[in-house]
Amino acid sequence: MPRLKRAWKTVKRRPMSLLGVALIGFFLAVAVLAPVLAPPEAGTRDAYIIPQTGYSPDPVRPSKEHRFGTTEQQYDLYYGMVWGTRTAFKVALKVVGFSVIIGVLLGGAAGFYGGWVDECLMRFTDVVLAFPDLVLAVVIVAIMGPSLEHVMYSVMAVSWPSYARLMRGDVMSVKERDFVAAARALGASDARILFRHIIPNSIYPVLVVASLSTGSVVITAAALSFLGLGAPVGYADWGQLISLSRNWILGSSGNPFEYWHTVFIPGIAIFLFVLGWNLLGDAVRDILDPRQK
Amino acid sequence: MLKFCLKRLAFLPLVMFGVTFLLFFCLQFLSPEMRASLYIKDPRQLSQLEAVIEKYGLRKPMPVQYAIWLKQVVRGDLGYSETAKMPVAEAIRAFFPATFELTLLTFFPILIVGVFFGVLSAVYKDRLVDHITRFVAITGYSLPSFVLGLVLLMVFYGRLHWFPPGRYTLETDMLVHLDSFRHYTGLLTLDCLLNREGGAFVDVVKHMILPACTLLYISVALLLRITRSSMLEELSKDYVRTARAKGLPERVVIRKHALANALIPVVTLSSLLFIGLLGGVVITETVFDFPGIGRWGVQAAQQLDVPGVLGSTMLAAFLFVMANLISDMLYAVVDPRIRVGG
Numbered sequence A: 001m002p003r004l005k006r007a008w009k010t011v012k013r014r015p016m017s018l019l020g021v022a023l024i025g026f027f028l029a030v031a032v033l034a035p036v037l038a039p040p041e042a043g044t045r046d047a048y049i050i051p052q053t054g055y056s057p058d059p060v061r062p063s064k065e066h067r068f069g070t071t072e073q074q075y076d077l078y079y080g081m082v083w084g085t086r087t088a089f090k091v092a093l094k095v096v097g098f099s100v101i102i103g104v105l106l107g108g109a110a111g112f113y114g115g116w117v118d119e120c121l122m123r124f125t126d127v128v129l130a131f132p133d134l135v136l137a138v139v140i141v142a143i144m145g146p147s148l149e150h151v152m153y154s155v156m157a158v159s160w161p162s163y164a165r166l167m168r169g170d171v172m173s174v175k176e177r178d179f180v181a182a183a184r185a186l187g188a189s190d191a192r193i194l195f196r197h198i199i200p201n202s203i204y205p206v207l208v209v210a211s212l213s214t215g216s217v218v219i220t221a222a223a224l225s226f227l228g229l230g231a232p233v234g235y236a237d238w239g240q241l242i243s244l245s246r247n248w249i250l251g252s253s254g255n256p257f258e259y260w261h262t263v264f265i266p267g268i269a270i271f272l273f274v275l276g277w278n279l280l281g282d283a284v285r286d287i288l289d290p291r292q293k
Numbered sequence B: 001m002l003k004f005c006l007k008r009l010a011f012l013p014l015v016m017f018g019v020t021f022l023l024f025f026c027l028q029f030l031s032p033e034m035r036a037s038l039y040i041k042d043p044r045q046l047s048q049l050e051a052v053i054e055k056y057g058l059r060k061p062m063p064v065q066y067a068i069w070l071k072q073v074v075r076g077d078l079g080y081s082e083t084a085k086m087p088v089a090e091a092i093r094a095f096f097p098a099t100f101e102l103t104l105l106t107f108f109p110i111l112i113v114g115v116f117f118g119v120l121s122a123v124y125k126d127r128l129v130d131h132i133t134r135f136v137a138i139t140g141y142s143l144p145s146f147v148l149g150l151v152l153l154m155v156f157y158g159r160l161h162w163f164p165p166g167r168y169t170l171e172t173d174m175l176v177h178l179d180s181f182r183h184y185t186g187l188l189t190l191d192c193l194l195n196r197e198g199g200a201f202v203d204v205v206k207h208m209i210l211p212a213c214t215l216l217y218i219s220v221a222l223l224l225r226i227t228r229s230s231m232l233e234e235l236s237k238d239y240v241r242t243a244r245a246k247g248l249p250e251r252v253v254i255r256k257h258a259l260a261n262a263l264i265p266v267v268t269l270s271s272l273l274f275i276g277l278l279g280g281v282v283i284t285e286t287v288f289d290f291p292g293i294g295r296w297g298v299q300a301a302q303q304l305d306v307p308g309v310l311g312s313t314m315l316a317a318f319l320f321v322m323a324n325l326i327s328d329m330l331y332a333v334v335d336p337r338i339r340v341g342g
Helices: A002-013 A015-032 A077-113 A115-130 A133-144 A149-175 A176-186 A190-202 A204-226 A238-248 A260-288 B002-027 B032-037 B042-058 B062-074 B088-123 B128-142 B145-158 B170-176 B188-194 B198-235 B238-245 B252-282 B282-287 B293-302 B306-334
Strands: none
Touching: A002 A015, A002 A133, A002 A260, A015 A077, A015 A260, A015 B128, A077 A115, A077 A133, A077 A190, A077 A204, A077 A260, A077 B062, A115 A149, A115 B002, A115 B306, A133 A149, A133 A204, A133 B198, A133 B282, A133 B293, A133 B306, A149 A190, A149 A204, A176 A190, A176 A204, A190 A204, A204 A238, A204 B145, A204 B282, A238 A260, A238 B145, A238 B252, A260 B128, A260 B145, B002 B062, B002 B306, B032 B042, B088 B128, B088 B188, B088 B198, B088 B252, B088 B282, B088 B306, B128 B198, B145 B198, B145 B282, B170 B198, B188 B198, B198 B252, B238 B252, B252 B306, B282 B293, B293 B306
16 A cells, blocks of 8 residues: 555654544544443443442542542543543544535535536535534534434534535536546446546545544534533533533632542543544645645 | 625525525424424413414414514514523624624734734744644644633632633623613723723623633634745745845845735635634633623524524624625735636
8 A cells, every 4th residue: 555655654754643643543542442441330231321429419539449530420530531432433433424425425416417406505505604503503403302413413414514515616627627528428327427537536625624624523512512412411422521510610618629620631531632633634634635745 | 896795795685594494494393382382481371382383373384484484574573582581683782792892802812823923833834933833723723612711710710710700790780780881882891991980891801801812722723824824835936036036134025025915815814713703602602601692592592592593593694694705805905916706
């Protein structure tokens, strides 16, 4: 794979890209090793439910028993962080993957067919773009009911338009090229021309933008969880764990930082995860975008 | 130019129509009973569910419902927002100035910091300054506003008691609601100064520092990046080489020649940034309990306060179209080579 080798060479030269690879690699390892790092109690049906020790409303500081301490209602923060890594990957990859697919299909169709198909699809895209992202996402979740699954749908619903726009422009320029005319002269069907010739030749800019926006997708999803629209309380999800800390920023009298861990630990995890994706996105852009060389 | 503006403005009602129609469409996924229950505040009124459905025509086909709503809007009635506890038009008048004030306070620092460090980073490309600047920028870009907001509150409110959340303290609240307090501009900071209430002015500013800092750190990265890449591009062009060959000092080459051209994309982007701040500082306002348009919009959406959501979304869509228009016009103004219209 000479291509991969070249990509690695680009990454190796830049410390920031290396850091991105290291961060995502670390989180990937945590996600894969979750059952080893934080084994669920025997007989649990859903490993993503954080074990609870007691029902006291006050968070407890890190101790031997609870490495990262507990949140309010005594959910073990360490367990939540480890299994939350899996949730974070699931949300990031699913949302970005599906919104790219939707964007590529709609933008591809608009650019390829032109005319009224283009007009209809693009005016619809404009309308969705004109919405304040978060408000539309919140409306969708509020209608469907709060759950992590619905958060993912709603973030997909607001993030496909930029891919569609980008794809449309690229398809429009690629479809005028000679090899498309050649394929058509050979009698290839519309579907074959679109999927075998045009999309593979116009998808790179979309992939670059997708890799650059993975971080912000994670932030948007976490923000919805923070607003209390995501997974139910006690589910291993970083955004949800932060929303649990909202009442504890003040600490107790005499010790204002008593509950620092409830904000800092999940906050740093989200930050590093997003940072990793952003640094990685920069690297992907440098590898795929020939203009940057 | 005028023709171009009119053409773009004609697009505005279309976007407004699309946005509101889409919202109505989404709401159809709720049963008429559920939508009717949104109008009911008291459990004792539940027996009148059918009457509510009848009154608001919730069982009629969706285009009919939309037409009914549209007729109301044309008559100037935007409805009553449950979350704001006031009519929508009044809510917009109450919340928009707060967000506008916060945006003003944030926008210029972002512009100054972003352009300054963007240029610095480009001029000293691949040197230590460049690396540090870019790293700081990308960390800000990666930090969710609610995390940064909570941490800032913990330190500057919980520990140091410097900057409390909210809009103002109880004292200022009482003061601004006195009859003797005249609301000249709607912007609280200015009104406090005009009423010669120095204490209240300081109080209001104190409440805006933390949200402003959060927004600054989070939004500066984009501007910085654009400035840097645009500056790098200009610095590699022939006219810069010519200017250097003429023996002009580097300072002049950078300030007089390259910067003027490099700022073109920055100017257009900044109008988008300004409107983006106006329309979408939802989470920051929520974390700091700042009563602005974003917090209201998201609360309305959460509680499915339909008139509230429609009102705040229409405002945002309006701002969105205007931002694009202004940005295109600015493009033509700062770069005489570009002509809009055509």
